[in-house]
Amino acid sequence: MKELIETIVTSLVDHPEAVVIKSEEDDNRITFYLSVHKEDMGKVIGKQGRVAKAIRTVIYAAGSSQQKKIYLEISE
Structure with missing residues (x-):
């Protein structure tokens, strides 16, 4: 899932080296934290x-086979 997010986001931004994705897993949910360069924030949102809604839709669809809820948080 992390690779999918990275593939989508790095194709959108001007600074792909600044894309950082962290994940946190609980009992019934997985939260991905996406951080991008401040100049690329508008492109991701x-x-x-x-764009952010479309990215979330793709991620939710890809993770629908898992038994956990998937969340994506976007920050600078």
Whole structure:
């Protein structure tokens, strides 16, 4: 899942070396924390959050086979 997020995000940003993805797993959920360069924040979020919503949709669909809920948090 981490590789999927990295593949999607690095193709969108100007500074792919600054993309950092961390994960935290609990009993019934997995939270991925995505950090990008501050200049790339607008590209990852998109107008009215459309790009971020699309990324989350793909991740939720890819993780639907798991028994855990998947969350994606985006930060600078």
